[in-house]
Amino acid sequence: MVASPTYEEIRAAPKALLHDHLDGGLRPATIVELAAEVGHELPVAEPAGLQQWFAEAAGSGSLERYLETFVHTVSVMQTDRALRLVAAECAEDLAADGVVYAEVRFAPEQHLATGLSLEQVVEAVLAGFRDGAAGSGIRVGTLLTAMRHAARSMEIAELAVRYRDVGVVGFDIAGREAGYPPTRHLDAFEYLHRENFHFTIHAGEAFGLPSIWQAIQWCGADRLGHGVRIVDDVTPGPGGGAAGARLGRLAEYVRDKRIPLELCPSSNVQTGAAASIAEHPIGLLHDLRFRVTVNTDNRLMSGTSMSREMSLLAEAFSYGLTELQWFTVNAMKSSFLPFDERLAIINDMIKPGYAELLA
Numbered sequence: 001m002v003a004s005p006t007y008e009e010i011r012a013a014p015k016a017l018l019h020d021h022l023d024g025g026l027r028p029a030t031i032v033e034l035a036a037e038v039g040h041e042l043p044v045a046e047p048a049g050l051q052q053w054f055a056e057a058a059g060s061g062s063l064e065r066y067l068e069t070f071v072h073t074v075s076v077m078q079t080d081r082a083l084r085l086v087a088a089e090c091a092e093d094l095a096a097d098g099v100v101y102a103e104v105r106f107a108p109e110q111h112l113a114t115g116l117s118l119e120q121v122v123e124a125v126l127a128g129f130r131d132g133a134a135g136s137g138i139r140v141g142t143l144l145t146a147m148r149h150a151a152r153s154m155e156i157a158e159l160a161v162r163y164r165d166v167g168v169v170g171f172d173i174a175g176r177e178a179g180y181p182p183t184r185h186l187d188a189f190e191y192l193h194r195e196n197f198h199f200t201i202h203a204g205e206a207f208g209l210p211s212i213w214q215a216i217q218w219c220g221a222d223r224l225g226h227g228v229r230i231v232d233d234v235t236p237g238p239g240g241g242a243a244g245a246r247l248g249r250l251a252e253y254v255r256d257k258r259i260p261l262e263l264c265p266s267s268n269v270q271t272g273a274a275a276s277i278a279e280h281p282i283g284l285l286h287d288l289r290f291r292v293t294v295n296t297d298n299r300l301m302s303g304t305s306m307s308r309e310m311s312l313l314a315e316a317f318s319y320g321l322t323e324l325q326w327f328t329v330n331a332m333k334s335s336f337l338p339f340d341e342r343l344a345i346i347n348d349m350i351k352p353g354y355a356e357l358l359a
């Protein structure tokens with residue numbers, strides 16, 4: 001029996017993150033500062049209380065209320081300076097948590113309230129990531145998100161491709177799943193395919209298998225944002241676990257094709273997609289060797305970090321550093337960086353980092 005890793009070991013271990021929202025990871029003190037500058041009224045005016053308010057609103061069990069918390073973060077991210085600062089702090093916070101590679105996503109169309117252009121928004125965020133990553137050893141790739149209820153996905157897809165050589169590595173769609181199937185945005189996905197670009201789709205979080213099926217088989221997503229409901233297509237074995245489990249055709253396809261699942265345990269518990277960390281399907285999906293990755297989703301709303309997500313899993317499923325390395329290598333293999341760059345991070349940072357901790 002391997003001793004479970006300490007929090008400090010997990011923090012020191014190199015980690016890779018594929019699913020993190022820029023507007024879900026602000027520092028509470030920064031929200032307070034920026035809100036004062038623009039006159040935005042917050043539900044609580046001091047950082048510790050505000051942090052608590054976010055956690056409670058996000059923990060209410062409803063995806064709708066969870067999404068409401070973003071009104072406040074997005075409201076204070078409407079200027080070049082604010083976007084650049086928030087992005088820089090994001091990179092700094094991830095680096096301090098031992099993240100060596102992160103893909104952070106945001107929706108440019110949500111940051112136009114004071115007259116910035118889509119290009120100015122993207123350039124401010126890219127500059128912020130460069131500021132925050134400087135000298136820390138973290139590499140940050142950006143995903144541009146289009147909102148699934150809106151009608152700008154083609155424009156945002158074109159924007160992502162235009163900035164592909166300066167930090168944007170992929171595209172995503174996010175927002176309310178109910179009533180807004182990904183097939184509404186087929187023209188954007190077809191365009192991205194023709195451009196040989198990469199994208200992920202939020203699917204299989206609040207909604208089940210039809211949403212995952214559409215994202216994969218109609219839209220051709222490279223990865224699934226969440227995708228946790230793929231377990232609806234898995235019949236556990238007689239003991240309730242992976243031994244003797246049977247996969248339906250969609251689950252089998254997802255596993256056979258090594259389609260990455262961007263699982264976000266704490267976020268799923270908050271939105272009600274899983275009852276608890278211990279009951280989260282990540283345990284079964286790991287045992288069945290799906291291409292599972294561990295992610296934060298919204299660090300502010302969930303009061304979390306990569307180290308915290310990993311330590312919750314280590315505790316709930318008795319994972320050691322070997323499993324945490326497996327999740328990390330999975331994430332790096334699934335990143336939207338070019339293959340040689342992924343390999344370099346795995347071989348030069350992740351493997352040596354874990355080897356040192358395992359020695």
Ligand SMILES: [Zn+2]
Binds near residue numbers: 019021225
């Ligand atoms: Zn998300």
